[in-house]
Amino acid sequence: MANKLYQMTPKEIVQELDKYIIGQDEAKKSVAIALRNRYRRSLLSEKMREEITPKNILMMGPTGCGKTEIARRLAKLMDAPFVKVEATKFTEVGYVGRDVDSMVRDLVEASIRITKQAMLEEKYSIADEIVEEKIIEAIIPGQKKAASSKNRGPFDFILGNSGYLSQKEEYEQQQQQKEQTENAGMDTDLAREQVRQQLREGLLEEQYIEIQVTDAPKANNLDLGNEGMSIAIGNIFGDMAPKKMKNKKVKVKDARKILREEEAQNLIDMDQVTDDALQNAEQNGIIFIDEIDKIASGSGYRSGADVSREGVQRDILPIVEGSVINTKHGPVKTDHILFIGAGAFHTAKPTDLIPELQGRFPVHVQLKSLTQEDFKAILTQPENALTRQYEALLAVDKVFLSFEDSAIDAIANAAYVLNETKEDIGARRLHAVFEKLLEDISFNAGGDDMPNVYLNINGDYVVEHLGQDDVTMDLKRYIL
Numbered sequence: 001m002a003n004k005l006y007q008m009t010p011k012e013i014v015q016e017l018d019k020y021i022i023g024q025d026e027a028k029k030s031v032a033i034a035l036r037n038r039y040r041r042s043l044l045s046e047k048m049r050e051e052i053t054p055k056n057i058l059m060m061g062p063t064g065c066g067k068t069e070i071a072r073r074l075a076k077l078m079d080a081p082f083v084k085v086e087a088t089k090f091t092e093v094g095y096v097g098r099d100v101d102s103m104v105r106d107l108v109e110a111s112i113r114i115t116k117q118a119m120l121e122e123k124y125s126i127a128d129e130i131v132e133e134k135i136i137e138a139i140i141p142g143q144k145k146a147a148s149s150k151n152r153g154p155f156d157f158i159l160g161n162s163g164y165l166s167q168k169e170e171y172e173q174q175q176q177q178k179e180q181t182e183n184a185g186m187d188t189d190l191a192r193e194q195v196r197q198q199l200r201e202g203l204l205e206e207q208y209i210e211i212q213v214t215d216a217p218k219a220n221n222l223d224l225g226n227e228g229m230s231i232a233i234g235n236i237f238g239d240m241a242p243k244k245m246k247n248k249k250v251k252v253k254d255a256r257k258i259l260r261e262e263e264a265q266n267l268i269d270m271d272q273v274t275d276d277a278l279q280n281a282e283q284n285g286i287i288f289i290d291e292i293d294k295i296a297s298g299s300g301y302r303s304g305a306d307v308s309r310e311g312v313q314r315d316i317l318p319i320v321e322g323s324v325i326n327t328k329h330g331p332v333k334t335d336h337i338l339f340i341g342a343g344a345f346h347t348a349k350p351t352d353l354i355p356e357l358q359g360r361f362p363v364h365v366q367l368k369s370l371t372q373e374d375f376k377a378i379l380t381q382p383e384n385a386l387t388r389q390y391e392a393l394l395a396v397d398k399v400f401l402s403f404e405d406s407a408i409d410a411i412a413n414a415a416y417v418l419n420e421t422k423e424d425i426g427a428r429r430l431h432a433v434f435e436k437l438l439e440d441i442s443f444n445a446g447g448d449d450m451p452n453v454y455l456n457i458n459g460d461y462v463v464e465h466l467g468q469d470d471v472t473m474d475l476k477r478y479i480l
Contacts, residue, residue, distance in 0.1 A: 007039060009036065010035075011032075013035055013036065017032070017074065019383065020069070021070055022370075022377045022378045022382070023368070023370070023377070024367050024368070027070050027365045027367050028070060030363055030365045031071065031074050034055060035074065037052075037054070038054070038283075050335075054338040055363050056340065056360055057339075057341070057361065057364075058340075058361040058363065059340065059341070059342040060342075060343065060364065061344065061366060061368065061369075062367075063425055063428070064427045064428040065367045065369060065426045065427070066427070068084060068290060071286060071340045071342075074286070075286045078284070080280075080285065080286055081111035081284065081285045081286070082285075086290050086291050087290065087291050087312065088294045090316075099315070100316050100319060101319070101326075103287050103319070104281075104287070105325070105328075107287055107337070108278065108329055111277040111285065112273065115280055116268070116273050116277070119273055119276075120261070120268060123263075123264040123268055124264055126264075127263035128260060131255075132196065132199060134259055135255060135256065135259070136195050138211055138255070139207070139209055204252050205251065205252050208252075209249070209251075210249050211255050212246070212248075213245065213246060213248050214246075214262060215245060215246040274330065281332055282333050282335075283336055285337040286339075287337055287338070288342065289339060289341045290342050290343070292342060292353070293343030293346075293347075293352075296313075296343075296349070296350075297309045297310055314354065316357065317354070319334050320339050320357065320361075321356075339360070350364060369419070370427060372412050373412075375411070375413075375416055378427055379408050380408060386431070387408070390434060390438060391403075394445055397446040397447075398451065398453060399441060399453045400452065400454045400455070402456050404458040406459030406462075407458050409459060411434070414466055415429040433466070436465070441455065
């Protein structure tokens with residue numbers, strides 16, 4: 001799948017990531033180079049492309065410093081299939097029903113969703129034309145044809161002569177219908193053109209109409225686990241029978257959305273979706289393996305949990321090296337999937353991983369703990385910064401917040417002090433601080449009788465509402 005990010009230089013990619021992620025320049029630089037190398041590889045001959053494999057990345061740093069977000073944001077920007085797995089899911093306790101191959105199957109499912117959505121968007125313009133005609137037909141229906149004997153079942157005659165017409169009667173009926181249609185044709189065409197104009201001007205959006213939609217049966221899937229296969233038990237014979245339709249009364253604006261998706265779905269080729277999705281997963285897929293340090297074990301004699309951890313490493317190894325994994329959509333080669341390992345590595349080191357796995361993550365990136373200045377930047381620089389999120393949320397209930405610079409300083413300091421004095425959870429600490437800070441406001445806001453409230457948050461307000469603990473004392477020292 002083509003994407004403009006592919007053609008960006010590493011510097012331009014970093015600039016794009018800077019809009020969403022504060023600091024961690026080395027990590028952003030590494031993923032930008034990895035992405036650019038994919039573009040460079042795509043321009044080479046097929047023979048050379050097969051020889052060049054991704055340089056997998058190992059990110060090391062405390063929780064909440066941005067490891068996952070960097071990989072996730074990059075995948076989102078380039079519309080690449082992305083999955084995050086936790087290495088600890090494959091250890092001794094959680095191993096049952098979850099094998100390491102599942103990460104590739106999850107990647108394929110993500111690729112199917114992305115590819116299908118892209119193809120749907122390509123068909124929306126055609127679908128919109130079909131939908132317009134269906135809505136017009138629902139508002140001004142054409143002349144309904146009388147039921148013909150050809151459409152009646154063989155049991156109708158046995159069960160009471162229900163509706164069978166003679167050839168003469170049927171001919172007379174058809175002639176009558178023809179005359180009625182010719183007489184009303186011009187008026188109907190004129191009325192439909194008027195409705196069409198009104199639809200395009202948005203004048204009929206709130207009008208209720210009755211439409212026919214596909215009644216999709218519920219499918220009960222039997223998952224065959226390690227084989228990567230599943231059977232839709234409730235739909236085994238579904239394709240042999242005609243699709244069931246049901247009538248639905250909705251507003252025109254809702255009918256347009258429902259019918260648009262249904263018609264676009266009918267226009268795409270699912271076989272082509274599957275083929276393109278498998279190719280996209282193989283060439284552009286990103287698998288993020290978090291907590292990889294938790295399956296590391298030091299050298300020397302190993303037993304118990306250490307054996308389990310090393311076993312997981314050896315199970316992951318062939319996937320990272322390059323192998324073929326069977327999925328329900330077809331086989332997938334993992335040779336060119338980009339793997340990003342991540343972990344805090346507080347008690348373990350990268351060298352505690354087995355040598356074979358170490359060699360498959362040649363690029364090591366050390367991420368830093370967030371400073372007070374980093375927290376201030378997180379609160380102010382991103383387009384959807386946390387302060388703007390809470391302003392938007394409470395504005396729904398007529399509470400209009402504004403944050404002074406002193407409040408930003410105080411919140412940033414609180415997050416930093418709490419991470420230093422307690423457990424370091426990185427940027428996630430800001431969420432905890434905000435929830436405590438705005439708890440009373442959020443609880444009391446809402447209701448039809450709620451007047452508009454304009455609340456200016458300053459440093460003193462932050463100190464007052466975060467509580468009388470050691471953090472508050474630290475806050476006072478920094479603010480006053």
